[in-house]
Structure formats: C-alpha cells, structure tokens
Amino acid sequence: MGMPAALNQVDLLTLVALARLGDTAYGVTIREEIQKCTARAVSMAAVYAALDRLHRQELVRPWLGEPRPERGGRARRHYALTRSGQAVVRTERSIAMRMWRGVWPSATRHER
Numbered sequence: 077m078g079m080p081a082a083l084n085q086v087d088l089l090t091l092v093a094l095a096r097l098g099d100t101a102y103g104v105t106i107r108e109e110i111q112k113c114t115a116r117a118v119s120m121a122a123v124y125a126a127l128d129r130l131h132r133q134e135l136v137r138p139w140l141g142e143p144r145p146e147r148g149g150r151a152r153r154h155y156a157l158t159r160s161g162q163a164v165v166r167t168e169r170s171i172a173m174r175m176w177r178g179v180w181p182s183a184t185r186h187e188r
Contacts, residue, residue: 081133083181086110086118088168090126090142096155102141103127127155135161171172 083087093109094101099177107123126130132138137158157165 077150081129083164083168084126086122086126087129089114090123091135091157091161091168092164094155094161099154099156101156102152106155107149130161131155133160134158151183 089110090106093106093113096113097105097109101131103120103123106127107118107120110118110123127136127138131138135158136155138153141154142151143151
C-alpha cells in the first residue's frame with residue numbers, strides 16, 4: 077500500500093481518537109472522544125463514514141467484541157489502528173508539531 081489518500085479533519089480526528097482509546101474504540105466512544113477533545117459536535121454518521129474510508133485505506137481494521145450481556149445483546153464492532161494507521165498518526169503528529177514550532181513563542185512580541 078502506498079501513501080493514503082488525503083485525510084479530512086474527521087478522518088484525522090478519528091485516527092487520533094483510536095490511538096487514544098485503544099481496545100475501547102467503537103463508534104460511540106470514538107465520537108465522545110472527538111467531542112471531548114475538540115469541544116465540537118460530530119455526528120455518528122460522520123464517524124462511521126470516516127471509519128469506512130479509513131478501513132478502505134487499510135488504516136483501521138474492525139473487530140467484533142463479546143456480545144453484550146443483555147438478552148439478544150449483539151457484539152459491538154470495535155476498531156483498531158493497523159500498522160499503516162499508526163504510521164499515519166505519527167507522521168501527522170510530527171507534521172503538526174513542526175508547523176506549530178515557532179508560532180507565537182513569546183506573547184509580548186505580538187502584542188506591540
């Protein structure tokens with residue numbers, strides 16, 4: 077697999093949420109993590125669309141958890157980063173850190 081297609085913001089936030097959540101990552105927890113960290117609303121549809129795109133790019137893989145204990149409880153579809161997904165998260169973090177380096181290092185310089 078070559079470089080993944082360009083990621084939109086929800087794709088990137090979804091990847092980072094997966095990295096933060098580990099084995100507890102499924103649709104609802106991913107959405108909650110994005111909203112908690114960004115203070116922005118994101119729809120379940122947007123999260124699932126991102127997961128679908130990321131799965132097609134082989135950056136995430138779905139897996140089924142244990143069935144939930146309630147009667148007729150179904151297994152949740154969890155998601156995990158693949159090695160490629162982990163590499164993309166590292167690369168995107170590095171790019172962001174380089175871009176921010178030197179931006180407003182001293183507040184006084186910009187308040188004149």
